[in-house]
Amino acid sequence: MPPPLANKINTKDNKEIKNKDGNKTVQSLLAPKKDQQIANQGNPPPKRDKRTFSDVSEESLEGIDLMSIHSDLKDIKKSLQNTVKKSDLDNLVKQKDLKDLVTTIVSKLLSTLKESITEEFNTKLKEKTGKLKDEIDALNIDNENFKERLRTKDRQIEELQEKVSDCNHRSIDALKSANYNEQYSRKHNIRMVNFPEKRNENLRDVFVKMVKKDLNVEIEPSDVIAIHRIPGKEDPWRTCHPDDKKFTWRQTSPIKQSRLDYFLVSEDLFSLMKNAKIIPGYKTDHSAIVFTFSASLDKRAPTEAVQTNLNDKKVELESMREQKIEGLLLRKKIKEVSAILKSWQHRKLTLLGKITVIKTLALPRLIHLLTALPNLPHSQLNELSAMFFNFIWNGKTDRVKRSTLIADFSQGGLNMVHLQSFCTYLKLSWVKRFLSNSDGTWQNLLLAELKQLGGDRVFTLQKDKIKEISNRLKNPFWKDIFECLHMAKPYTKLCVPEILSLDILNFIPISEYPVYMKWKLYGIQFIRDIVDSQSKSLLTFQQ
Structure with a gap:
């Protein structure tokens, strides 16, 4: 470590230079030389005396000391460059x-x-x-x-089940036929008719004696392998009702068959009859009448069957309508509906609750009959409507207009059923069934009747034309259907697109329908088919 500056800096006369405080500093050592240099700048250096060897050695030592001091100052200056100054402290935040x-x-x-x-x-x-x-x-x-594959598999399973069921029935029938053929249809079998029957008889011995006596043929009992009586044709109804006598009249042609029948019974037969009822037919949709007699009858008493098709007998038909004969099936249902309403009559229900009872419990009892039977007369509809509203108001006078109750909720009503409209739209379900599948048996019968009236195109005709067609129909049931369609169908708006989409049969007399129906083969069915798309005028006959 270098010695302190105070020990190194000496004057020529070995006198130490000190600052004001008496301390030796570098400035105090260098100041005499600076003053001397400034003083000598303008004047030529004076002539020096010749120095001795000792003076030269002292000056060289002094120069070495100054160089050492200068080097130490540089080191000190470098070390002090990174030292914090007061000005730096003033700038600190x-x-x-x-x-x-x-x-x-x-x-x-x-x-x-x-x-x-x-x-x-x-x-x-x-x-x-x-x-x-x-x-x-x-x-x-x-x-x-x-899901689609599952639905496809379900349909396939249903089809397979139907096929399996059909095969099962076929196998049973085939087994019966095979058994029958095995027993009764062999080449060497003999079938005898009107063979007298006796109790506890031995058919083998009786047959052998009869052959010997009547046919003069000698046979032995051992020659007859098997002999037995053949049962009559199966009659399940007779098995269930061995004591009833059923009389029914059916026409052979299903087209002429009517849904409304009546019978004239002789007085001697009527005197023995205890009860009569209508049941579904076994071989047709025509209902059968069952008579129950108080005595056993060996043969049918004299009776007279009136023609089952009543279209030409207007007087008898109106008389039967007045007597409500077509409502025989409805009477039982109406009694059931009345009993249901009475069972709910004494319960404290709101108006909406009573209407719900009518819709969910009462009306479903009548839906099937209202759909299948001819239209009810207004008197019977009014009777049913009065029954429903008496239930709503507990047999008292209506407090709210019926039209208000029938209105929708958005119009302030309670959505009560309007019976006339309800029956009308039930009948229109037959139109929906026909349009969804026109290949059934009854659909073909209807198409045969509508063949000269437009076929299946009649359902697209306008309101007035449907009324004309309903007047020309002979079947009373379909006549009612088309009357309901006439009431429910709206008028077409008077605008060009709607008019162009109308069938041309709407503007042609019904008697000329067969001629114009052939135009469909040439692509002409609607008004737009005979209108030029560019000039908007009717096409000529040549076009």
Whole structure:
């Protein structure tokens, strides 16, 4: 370590130079030389005396000391460059400002970090969500395909079950036929008719004696392998009702068959009759009448059957309508409906609750009959309507107009059933059945009757034409259907697109329908087919 400056700096006379405080400094050592150099700048250096060897050695030592001091000063200056100065301390911020600055910086860093994390998270989330959505869509498609395949399999299973059931019935019939052929249809079998029957008889011995006596043929009992009586044709109805006598008259042609029949019974037969009822027919949809007699009858008493088709007998038909004969089946149902309403009469129900009882419990009892029977007369409809409204108001006077109760909820009503409209739209369900499947038996019968009236095109005709067609129909049931269709069908709006879509049969007399129906073979059925699309005028006959 170099010695202190105070020990190294000496004058020529070995006198130490000190500062004002008496301390030796570098400035005090160098100051005499600076003053001497300034003084000698303008004047030529004076002539020096010749120096001695000792003077030269002293000056060289002094130069070496100065160089050493200068080197130490450089080192000190370098070491002091990074030292904090007072001016630097003045520029330092206060503690509060420093805290705010740090808080701001940290907040910005956190915000930036949060945004970057959020952005990266959203990006990853969108990627995962997109993948999951694609997978879900693929699963939904697979699910729909599986459902469709399952429905197809269900239909196939149903078809197979039907085929199995049909095969089962066929196998049973085939087994019966095979058994019958095995027993009764052999080449060497003999079938005898009107062979007298006796109790506890031995058919083999009786047959052998009869052959010997009447046919003069000698046979032995051992020649007859098997002999027995053949049972009569199966009669399930007679098995269930051995004591009843049933009389029914049916016409052979189903086209002429009517849904409304009546019979004239002789007085001697009527005197023995205890009861009569109508039951469904076994071989046709025509109802059969069952008579129960108080005595056993060996043969049918004299009776007279009136023609079952009553279209030409207007007087008898109106008389039967007045006597409500067509409502024989309805009477029982009406009594059931009345009993249901009475059972709910004494319960404390709101108006909406009573209407719900009518819709869910009473009307379903009548739907089938109202759909299959001819239209009820207004008197019977009014009777049913009065029964329903008496139930609603507990047999008292109506407090609210019936039209208000029948109105929809949005119009302030309670959506009560309008019986006339209800019956009308029940009949229109036959039109829906026909249009959904026109290949059935009854559909073919209807098409045969409508052949000269437009065929299946009549259902697309306008309101007035349907009324004309209903007047020309002979079947009373379908006559009622078309009357209901006339009441329910709205008028066409008077605009060009609607008019162009009308059938040309709407503008042609019914008597000329067969001629114009052939135009369909040439692609002409609607008004737009005979109108030029460019000039908007009717086509000529040549066109």
